[in-house]
Amino acid sequence: MKVPLLDLNAQYQPIRDELLAAVTEVFDTQQFILGPKVAECEKAVAEYCGCLHACGVSSGTDALLLALMCEGIGPGDAVVTSPYTFFATAGSIARVGAVPIFIDIDPVTYNLDPAKLTDFIATNCHKHDDTLTISHSCELVSIRGSSVRAIMPVHLYGQAADMDPILAIAKEHNLIVIEDACQAIGAEYKGRRAGSLGDYGCFSFYPSKNLNGAGDGGMVVTNDAARAEKLRMMRVHGETSRYHHRWVGGNFRFDAIQAAVITTKLAHLDGWTAARQANAERYGKLFQEAGLIGTGILSLPEVKTTRHVFNQYVVRVAPRDALKDFLAAKDIGTAIYYPVPLHRQECFAYLGYREGDLPESEKAARETLALPVYPELTAEQARHVVAAVGALDQPS
Numbered sequence: 065m066k067v068p069l070l071d072l073n074a075q076y077q078p079i080r081d082e083l084l085a086a087v088t089e090v091f092d093t094q095q096f097i098l099g100p101k102v103a104e105c106e107k108a109v110a111e112y113c114g115c116l117h118a119c120g121v122s123s124g125t126d127a128l129l130l131a132l133m134c135e136g137i138g139p140g141d142a143v144v145t146s147p148y149t150f151f152a153t154a155g156s157i158a159r160v161g162a163v164p165i166f167i168d169i170d171p172v173t174y175n176l177d178p179a180k181l182t183d184f185i186a187t188n189c190h191k192h193d194d195t196l197t198i199s200h201s202c203e204l205v206s207i208r209g210s211s212v213r214a215i216m217p218v219h220l221y222g223q224a225a226d227m228d229p230i231l232a233i234a235k236e237h238n239l240i241v242i243e244d245a246c247q248a249i250g251a252e253y254k255g256r257r258a259g260s261l262g263d264y265g266c267f268s269f270y271p272s273k274n275l276n277g278a279g280d281g282g283m284v285v286t287n288d289a290a291r292a293e294k295l296r297m298m299r300v301h302g303e304t305s306r307y308h309h310r311w312v313g314g315n316f317r318f319d320a321i322q323a324a325v326i327t328t329k330l331a332h333l334d335g336w337t338a339a340r341q342a343n344a345e346r347y348g349k350l351f352q353e354a355g356l357i358g359t360g361i362l363s364l365p366e367v368k369t370t371r372h373v374f375n376q377y378v379v380r381v382a383p384r385d386a387l388k389d390f391l392a393a394k395d396i397g398t399a400i401y402y403p404v405p406l407h408r409q410e411c412f413a414y415l416g417y418r419e420g421d422l423p424e425s426e427k428a429a430r431e432t433l434a435l436p437v438y439p440e441l442t443a444e445q446a447r448h449v450v451a452a453v454g455a456l457d458q459p460s
């Protein structure tokens with residue numbers, strides 16, 4: 065039996081007519097950039113996230129970049145984030161000329177550990193002109209003297225980071241909070257939606273996301289009207305009116321076709337999320353029944369927040385690479401998110417992080433494996449995955 069990691073066709077077929085009608089409407093208007101379809105989509109996503117404003121953009125990466133640009137974060141600045149995430153999180157920080165400061169993760173949720181951030185600040189920072197500044201005694205020479213301007217927590221795999229302490233740290237030190245909620249649309253932390261807790265929430269509509277477009281797309285949400293206004297200008301080259309530029313922004317515009325697809329799919333998102341959650345629960349029961357829990361070989365994801373939306377179902381397993389190959393040979397799709405933590409990426413060598421500096425992220429990179437959890441996964445397919453995992457050490 066073939067079990068892909070994700071089956072977009074299974075999602076598409078039941079809503080094909082609806083989607084094609086929505087896209088045809090855009091073709092019939094011939095308005096492809098911004099316009100009423102984008103405004104309608106922004107309103108729907110803002111409401112879904114419990115936010116007052118939303119600004120559609122070209123991708124999740126551009127959502128992060130735009131939020132940083134709107135705050136004027138740049139050379140001389142530093143932004144705290146997780147090393148265990150998709151590249152775009154830290155890539156966007158480096159692209160505005162700031163330095164990423166990587167804080168290790170909580171090994172259970174895989175999200176930035178606020179206690180480690182508190183320790184980092186106590187050991188390495190001081191206040192200078194009311195700004196949190198990296199001290200000259202900091203071991204990491206590359207970040208000495210930088211002004212810490214923001215925290216960019218990531219809600220990895222669809223589970224919100226521990227936001228209360230993160231928001232408290234941000235408040236104490238006057239830091240902006242930019243949530244990387246690209247994997248977590250609809251996730252909740254103490255009943256509040258991911259993306260609505262900080263100053264900005266950034267989403268991706270990349271095809272592997274729970275709410276996915278027909279190509280690239282993204283959204284920034286905020287509760288601050290002034291920030292929303294600047295986001296809208298910055299996504300069109302900082303324009304205040306046609307050919308009048310207050311800032312240097314970029315082309316981060318959202319396409320009307322993507323907006324039509326996202327608005328149409330949003331109506332199905334809660335059903336898909338419930339199916340992902342049911343699949344995760346089913347895996348839990350099946351792995352338990354198969355006697356694979358508590359053996360020290362496999363550990364399952366833990367739900368620590370009020371709504372985990374399971375963009376990915378990630379287990380820890382030893383030996384991970386052998387299991388991945390074994391499942392691939394049985395036509396079961398899996399993925400490693402992520403094999404190299406960001407502080408060990410070649411392009412960030414200049415920061416000076418060494419192996420061993422962020423041990424939980426490095427360990428997660430060696431041990432984690434994402435199993436198929438997409439909404440249309442059948443009970444039979446899930447049983448097949450669990451049986452295959454259990455068969456690893458047995459001759460096939």
Ligand SMILES: Cc1ncc(COP(=O)(O)O)c(C=O)c1O
Nearest residue numbers: 123124125150152246268269270
């Ligand atoms: C955590 C995270 N941040 C940022 C991004 C970037 O989004 P995009 O691929 O839409 O640029 C993604 C998704 O790819 C992601 O998973």
